Amino acid sequence: MPNPVEFYFDFSSPYGYIASEKIDALAAKYGREVTWRPFLLGVAFKTTGAAPLPSIPVKGAYAARDMARSAKFHGVAYRFPTVFPISSVSPSRAFYWLDARDPKRARALAKALYRAYFVDDIDISSADNTVAVCAKFGLKTDEIRAGIADQAIKDRTRIEVDKAIARLLYGFAQSGNCYKAALYLELAGADWQTRFVDYFNGETRTAEYRRINVMGEAPVLEHGDLRLSQSAVILDYLVERFGRYGWTDGAERREILRWLFWDNHKLTSYTGTYRFLRTFAPATDKAVLEEFRKRAEGAWKVLDTQLGQTPYLAGDRLTIADISACAYLFFEDELGVSWVQYPNIDRWLGRIRAEPRWRHPYALLPGHPAVPARK
16 A cells, blocks of 8 residues: 555645645545645744745735635635634644544534634634534544643644644764754654755855855754754754654753753764774874773763663653764764673663664665765
């Protein structure tokens, strides 16, 4: 069976409504299933800097005519709503509440909500009106009202919105710093893509790349019209967007930041430099290599000591402190180290490897192999 068609739509979109009346039959014709995914177009507009069609001079008036014309062409009943556009938070949450219990019935509810808005002119942005439509559909009023208010359903809706707005990560497989952002995105189940950065052939030194990041470094994350650099900043932003691997209070945030800053200044700094000199640099002074090995080992000892006290750096669960600190340590062959010598690090890396979506940096990011390792 081919992969399902992912149908992202907003309950305020006339084009989404028209598509909802046709997509299942069209997919079936080609042997495909459809996964229905309502999201909040208003959030997407805010993220990408776009605007609703009706608010755009000239284009808005044309779009209104085109919506009616498209509905007529496809034989779909349609009436332009009195209130337009609307917030689609309540109907989206109602959908996801039912989707968690009965996905097939949730699709039918989506069509009923769409028709209530675009045929019966019912303003479904109102939670009361959404509940009324759901009750007419056959759902229990108290259950659907509680579902719309349920935090888990709110979180599900937010996650689906994030998935609908793809993230672009500039990076390359040999970079532990790029891996930090990539690993978070993968563990969180985000919708993301990579843009290969040809570091070893000098791309980050070009004027074109410096217009992307004046620092001439990777990673860079693009999300809508937002562009971020520096792995710690990117991780902080991803916590804000996904609400995972972060903190529950101010004290925990400070503890996470303490280890995040230490990683950037000590662990990644010494480990990454040592690995580069040992593996990728064409020639390295032996004394310099030995000095960086000594500094890296000092950081490894600090890390191993902390992990002897707590299973993860900031406590009992995985956070961005761990996602940051582990990034260069999965290159143990290129570092010339056996983590058995650091048993707490060894067990900690094992726990991270056991995460369902964990992948090695060379499997997660593009560009491996880039240059032959120096023996």
